[in-house]
Amino acid sequence: MSENQRIQYSKIGVLSLAHMLNDLYSNYLPQMLPFLVALRPDFSATRAAILVSAFTITSSLVQPLFGYFLDRQGKRWLVYVGTLWMGIMLSLTGIVQNYLLLVILAALAGLGTAAFHPQASTMVNVLSGDRKAVLLSGFVAFGNFGFALSPLLLVPLFQTYGLHATLVTVIPGILVAILLLLYAPKNNVLVGSNTPLSVVLRSLKSAAPELAAIIAVIAIRSLAYTGMLTILPLYFKAEHLSNIAGSQLVTIMLACGAVGGVIGGFISDYYGRKPLIVGSLVLSTPLFFGFLYTQGTLSTIFLGLAGAALLSSFSVTVVAAQEAIPENKALAAGLTMGFAGGLGGLAVILIGRIGDTWGLTSAVTVIFLLPILAGLFGLFMKSHPAARTQRIAAR
Structure with a gap:
């Protein structure tokens, strides 16, 4: 394996740790x-959804723009400036009383x-x-652990010290x-392609059917995911139930x-992206309903499996999209982790x-029915050889 490979x-590991904090912040609101x-009797479910959507939309819909820019330039400073910006904006949310200002802060935080x-x-x-799929799965897993830590850390903090504790x-x-x-x-690792926009658009056009299927899957899955968090x-x-x-x-x-x-990354490496995506999403809907219609420990087990x-x-x-447009990896990440997720957030x-x-x-x-719909859209994705099969063939 060469030095570059x-x-x-x-x-x-450093990037994964940063991803954990970023996604802890992403599940903050x-x-x-x-x-x-409890503090504001007029705070309805619709207002709650608008607040979360303000963050989700700005954090997601502009990601393809950042992705296109980064494919051309490769600016490492965006990872630490973005993290700091989001932390500052969210830390102010607990001290504002005006709902519109709260929504604006949420939208600004999303840019980070x-x-x-x-x-x-x-x-x-x-x-x-x-080892892109497996290691990106680890990177994503750290982000998901950050999501998981948010309620565990923030709810006791807010319950003990009030919303003014957001400042810390x-x-x-x-x-x-x-x-x-x-x-x-360093920037020398991130060689910008300086690809003209016209070439990027042609690449997107040629991969449009594949990308459309992937984006549909992600948007519906994101709607289910964001809906659950909200x-x-x-x-x-x-x-x-108590807040705790x-x-x-x-x-x-x-x-x-x-x-x-993480398990999904390994399974897709052995059996292919499409079988993993379709199978897991179709399976999650009955598991969620198992949680809803059972009690106690069994209900909790169903929720974890779902x-x-x-x-x-x-x-x-994400990897499937990067494989569809391999010369524009940041744009692919922006489309999948960003734009498609933003559609769900809206x-x-x-x-x-x-x-x-x-x-x-x-x-x-309604939320629990959405994953099976996403899985059905996954059937329109192209079938590619599993990464493990490709590695063996290349030897």
């Missing part, structure tokens, strides 16, 4: 929702993660040699930004999802409206 595990409902994700995922791709949450952002400044890969805390509160108990259930779902993401199934395809869809407002109109149980039912 050698896997650089230490730098991937949903943890505030039960407290905002929009800057981080395309650059960081491209760095991991470049540093991963011939900027400290991890500062520390990780310094770590990235010191240890993120509605489940409110649903648990309506079912008279509700946060623990969300943590279990997300932690199992993180493990599922979370693992839902998120097992998370990194696999649609979650409709889920909030369903909750206000027909009740939170109806909203949860």
Whole structure:
């Protein structure tokens, strides 16, 4: 393996740690929702969905723009500046009283993660040699663990000290930004392609059917995922669970999802991207309903398995898009981790409206039906040889 192809595990580790914090911040606002409902009687499910969507949309829909820019330039500073920016914006959310200002802060915070994700995922791709799917799965798993840690850390913090405690949450952002400044890969690792826009558009056009199927899968999965993060805390509160108990259930779902993401990377490496994506998404819907209609330990087991199934395809869809447009990896990451997720984040407002109109149980039912729909769209993806098969053939 040449110097350029050698896997650089230490730098991937730093980027993965930063991803964990970024995604902890990305799941920040949903943890505030039960407290905002308690403090503000007019804080409806629709308002909650708009707040979360403001962050999701700006963090997602502009990612392809960052991705196109980064494919041309390769700017390492975006990973640490983006992380610090998001930490600062979110730390201010607990001290504002005006709802519109809260939404603006949420939207501004989203720009930080929009800057981080395309650059960081491209760095991991470049540093991963011939183990891209597995190592990107590890990178994504750290992010999912960050999501899982959010309710575990933030809900007790807010319950003990109130929402003004958001101010102290900027400290991890500062520390990780310094770590990235010191240890993120240098610009010479990230060679910009300077590809003209016309060439990029032709590449997108030729890969359009494949990308359309991948984006549809991700958008619907993202709607389900964002809907759960937004509605489940409110649903648990309506079912008279304590904030701590509700946060623990969300943590279990997300932690199992993180493990599922790593397992999904290995399975796709052996059996191919499409079988993993379709199979896991179709399986997750009955598992979620198993959680909804059972009690106690069995219900919790179903929730963990459902979370693992839902998120097992998370990194696999990113790699599938990067394989569809291999000369524009950051753009592919922006389209999948960003744009497609933003479409789902925008649609979650409709889920909030369903909750206000027909009740939170109806909203949860709709959310749990979405993964099987995403799996059906996955059937339109192209079938490619498994990465392990390609490696064996290349020997």
